[in-house]
Amino acid sequence: MxxxxxxxxxxxxxxxxxxxxxxxxxxxxxxxxxxxxxxxxxxxxxxxxxxxxxxxxxxxxxxxxxxxxxxxxxxxxxxxxxxxxxxxxxLDRMNAILELNAQDEIARVEPGVINADLNDAAAVHGLMYAPDPASYKTSTIGGNIATNAGGLRCAKYGVTRDAVLALDVVLADGTLIHTGHRTFKGVAGYDLTALFVGSEGTLGIVVGATVRLKYLPVDIRTLAVFFPDVRSAAAGVLALGKARVQPCILEMIDGASLEELDSHHGTDLATRGNALLLAQFDGLAASQESDIAAAALSDLGGVVSREDPAEAERLVDLRRHNRGLDLDSDITVGEDVALPRSQLVHYVAALEDMALRHGVGVRIIAHAGDGNLHPTFWVPEAEPAKIAALNAALDESIEKALELGGTITGEHGIGQYKLRWLPLEQSEKVRHIQQNIKDLFDPQGILNPGKAIVMAL
Amino acid sequence: MxxxxxxxxxxxxxxxxxxxxxxxxxxxxxxxxxxxxxxxxxxxxxxxxxxxxxxxxxxxxxxxxxxxxxxxxxxxxxxxxxxxxxxxxxLDRMNAILELNAQDEIARVEPGVINADLNDAAAVHGLMYAPDPASYKTSTIGGNIATNAGGLRCAKYGVTRDAVLALDVVLADGTLIHTGHRTFKGVAGYDLTALFVGSEGTLGIVVGATVRLKYLPVDIRTLAVFFPDVRSAAAGVLALGKARVQPCILEMIDGASLEELDSHHGTDLATRGNALLLAQFDGLAASQESDIAAAALSDLGGVVSREDPAEAERLVDLRRHNRGLDLDSDITVGEDVALPRSQLVHYVAALEDMALRHGVGVRIIAHAGDGNLHPTFWVPEAEPAKIAALNAALDESIEKALELGGTITGEHGIGQYKLRWLPLEQSEKVRHIQQNIKDLFDPQGILNPGKAIVMAL
Structure with missing residues (x-):
């Protein structure tokens, strides 16, 4: 340079x-x-x-x-x-927790604070920072805000946007502004805080955040429920909804993913069934909710195992680390669609069908509680024909998700990779508005250009 | 015309x-x-x-x-x-519930649907639409969205923004756009949905909404806890937080408001104490949470009365209707500040002091669970000196709320009346951004001009 x-x-x-x-x-x-x-x-x-x-x-x-x-x-x-x-x-050196106020149930942090570090600090006060992307042990709050990160616990506690009360943001001209409020509620003017959350550094650079903390649950109960196939597991998700119990974590892992986990961790999950629903309940009613859930899932043919806390933690950790095993490459690409929950069963069937037709492999894990699926498509080697098949399967999986009322990204963001699919979800008028907002905040186009939004034609 | x-x-x-x-x-x-x-x-x-x-x-x-x-x-x-x-x-004639999908736990509504009507329709499926402004029996979902309405239950369930997944909006040029997603999660592009929520019809006209429903609780327990003064009641709010129980409703009503209620409803609330904390717990753990809360509030000197469902409903209804009694006029103005909860005690003391100093009356009710206070200042008649005192007290109450880390509006919106205070909360740069966003969506300035935001100088 x-x-x-x-x-x-x-x-x-x-x-x-x-x-x-x-x-x-x-x-x-x-x-x-x-x-x-x-x-x-x-x-x-x-x-x-x-x-x-x-x-x-x-x-x-x-x-x-x-x-x-x-x-x-x-x-x-x-x-x-x-x-x-x-x-x-x-921004990872800006990693100070500036304030942790247990009475106000908030924390003020610099953007480089690691999600897990904030949780450790909050736990001392019986509190937690709820959004927990699988990367929570290494990812930063600033990064979580940039992508409006989800995670496992957001089935019950909401996503990053729901936890962010206020932001300090450096704009494209170097000005520092403050958005939002230290209070739980506040409706003064347009919601700039929500606009910055998920904007992937394209509108401003988040240099500070005030986040809301939640109560660390006093009791946690975990069920591992194995099903003969992933479609039955997906039906289990609806059964839990019908039973009106609210898991804090509800993960679905298909047989291929169980095998993948076993091969890396020496576990024997795949011998126990072809699909796993991992359901965790927390709070004072955890035991009751877990009993109701166990009954509902047994009725559906699930083999219910009540996990002790150590085994439960191990299973949830395995699930969280699954993504680590599945790092994307030329030949392995993970998706992040979200669907109305009633469509989970149909979508899983469609995914299996399209993998077969395109001659590619597919593994499916899902934050099933909020209909957010992470199917991973893969081919054995980087031959042009196989890569073409991989991309065809990816494209079809996106189109199918949209057809079923879904979105192309539940929690990972558009970034650079998903730009090609954004026009399938958003009309030209909406993309035009997004571009105008980008131009308003960053007229020179110096903030992370070419990410998050697609210019209208 | x-x-x-x-x-x-x-x-x-x-x-x-x-x-x-x-x-x-x-x-x-x-x-x-x-x-x-x-x-x-x-x-x-x-x-x-x-x-x-x-x-x-x-x-x-x-x-x-x-x-x-x-x-x-x-x-x-x-x-x-x-x-x-x-x-x-x-828009009140556009009042159709277009879809109520119990499996997906969502409803699609026209803007004129009455909040209570949506709740009645959802209740059939064991679901509810959580945001419940005091006006819920008459106010519309479209109006709730325009102001990002709060309510009683948002202590646990969040405000309108948290319940809105997608919007249909007519823009200033007559174009119809769709924002957001039918799914619980979704991070494609900038969060236009959150931008429209609370924008008071100044950026576009909401003509349809997809909202998330929550589970109707199976059990509800209500405590009426009377305290010798409102400062002790405010301390009770922190005590509940420290006990890590999450009321779905936590209302604080001071002695003057209790007398006002008594005089209109023939009740004898004011004889039971000088301040009331009305705490409601719901869900499978309602009974446990209510026991923990009762113990914590007794320890603080509260006189705890466990209310049967009929009496509980009556008390909550009285609280909701309080606003109806307190319609604003020249001589009576209700406020809507929100504060970090640790500041409630200090703010209540400050309010009582400033009312004395300015020679005006004050009554305080609060959605105490999220630090959202509705003090009402009043003077006996519309003499210029008295009106000036009223306005001085209002201004001071706003300044004090900001000084304690609060916001000038927790849930009512800026509208037209609070424009004068907005520059105290938002910097010129932030107001400038808001004005630019307004100009972007409505270059002619035909959508509810002169509301919600204040142009920067």
Missing amino acids: DIGLLQELKSVVAPEQVSTSAQDLKFFASDQGPITAYCEPDVVVWAESVADVQAVVRLAAIHDIPIVARGAGTGVSGGAHATPGSLVLV | DIGLLQELKSVVAPEQVSTSAQDLKFFASDQGPITAYCEPDVVVWAESVADVQAVVRLAAIHDIPIVARGAGTGVSGGAHATPGSLVLV
Whole structure:
């Protein structure tokens, strides 16, 4: 990159916060999403304060340099992939919990705070930060906000947007603004907080957040319910709804995924059934809810096993880490559609059918409680014909999800990888509005360009 | 109004959907908010379909006529007050529940559906629509969305924004767009749904909504806990938080409000204590939670009475109707601040002090569970000096709420009445962004101009 600009960067932050080393440029070229156009950034900058972010943004604005803000890089849609000529702004050093107020049940954090660290700090007060993406041990609150991350517990507790009360945001001109309120409720003016949540760093850079905490449950009960096939498991999801019990976690794992887990962890899950519903209940009624659920799922032919806390934790952890095993590559791509729950059974059947027809493999795991499926399609090798089949299956899976009233992304975000499907879900008029909002916040187009939204024609 | 335009209006909808009668112009001049500049509209139009709304908006755009969209007119911030030269567009005839899907736990409704009617329809399936503003028996879902209405149950279940999954919106040029998703989760593009919720008809006109339903609780337990003073009751709110129980309803009513209720309903609440905490717990753990709460509040000196369902319903109904008694006028103005819960005690003390100093009366009721207070200030007559004292007390109450980390409006919206306080809460930069968003959606400024946001200087 231009030497003069590099010097300027090193002068607005400290020299050791700036790197152009080959190793760093490679490391910060991508997040965990599929790579469609590999590209290394021109420079990597670690911000250590709000003032750092403001200074870097101002400099980038002057020199018209695209900024890719990034937390831990655990995103799976390529939202933090570097783009041509970009500056990757790493926020993981801004990792202070500025306040944890147990009476107000809120925390104020810097964007680089690790989700699990916030939970550890909250647990001391009998509180928790509910949104728990599978990456919660490594992902940052800032990254969770950028993608409006979901997770397992959002079946009961809601997604990131539901937990965020207020934001500090550095805009494209370097201005710092504050949105939202420290209170649980507040309706003054337009909801800019919700607009920034999930905007993937394209409207501003989140440098602080006030989040709402929830009560750490006093009791947790977990059921592992094995079914002969994934369609019966999907029917179990509706049966729980009909029984009017609210799991905090309701995961569905198909036979192929169970085998995958067994092969990595030495477990024998696949011998117990061809599909698993993992249902967790929490709170004072956990035991009652779990009994009701066990009865409803037994009636459907499920083999119910009540798991002790250690085994329950192990199973939930296995499920969380499943994504880690399933890192996307040329030949393995995970999806993230969400569906109305009544359509789960039909969609699972359709997925199995389309995998067969396209001659690709499919494994299905799902946050079934909110109809959010993560099917993974794969082919054995990167031959052009097989890649074409993989892509055809992916495209068909997206179209089918939309046909059944679903969305192309439940919790991972559009990033870079899912841009090609966004026009299938959103009308040209809606895309035009989104583009206008982008232009309003970032007239130069320097904030993570080419992500999250697709320009209307 | 111009005869030609009136003829045009009557041709794009049916003639009987248009009125310029003195009676109608008067009736639709205002909602239930304080009136600062009484103004009748030029014409009232009742829409009966999405096409009606589109046609009226297109015509208004051509003739540059401001449109005030309106549901039942139960808002209390003047968001539906008519403005000079305006057309009031009444949506209460669009009152069909288009779909109620118990498996998907959602409903699709037209904007004019009454909140209570949706709840009645959902109850048949063991479901409920959770947001329950005090006006729920008469207010419409469209109006609830326009103000992001709260209510009693949002202590546990969240506000309107949390219940809205998708919207159909007619934009300022008459285009119909669809935002959001039928699914519980979805992160495709910017969150336009949240942007429209609470925007008070200034960005578009909501003509349809997909909302999430919750499970109707199987058990409900209610405690009426009387305290010697409102400060002890406010301390009780924190005690419940510390006991980690989650009431679905937690209302605080001070002595003056109890007397007001008694005088209208022939009850004897004020003889039982000088402040009441009304705590309701629901779900399978209701009984346990209620026992824990009773113990915690007794320890604080509260006199706990466990109410049978009929008496509980009566008390909650009294609380809901309190607002009906307290209609704003020149001499009585209700507030709607929200505070971090730890500040409730301090704020209540400050309110009592400022009422004394300004020589005005104050009554306090609060959705205490989420720190949302509705103090009502009043003076005995409309003398200029007394009105000035009333306004001074109001201004001071707002400033104090902000000083304690609060917001000027928890659930009623800015409307027209609270515009004067918005710059105290939002920076010029934030107001500028809001104005730009307004200009983006409504470049002509025909959608409810002069409401919800304050232009930056």
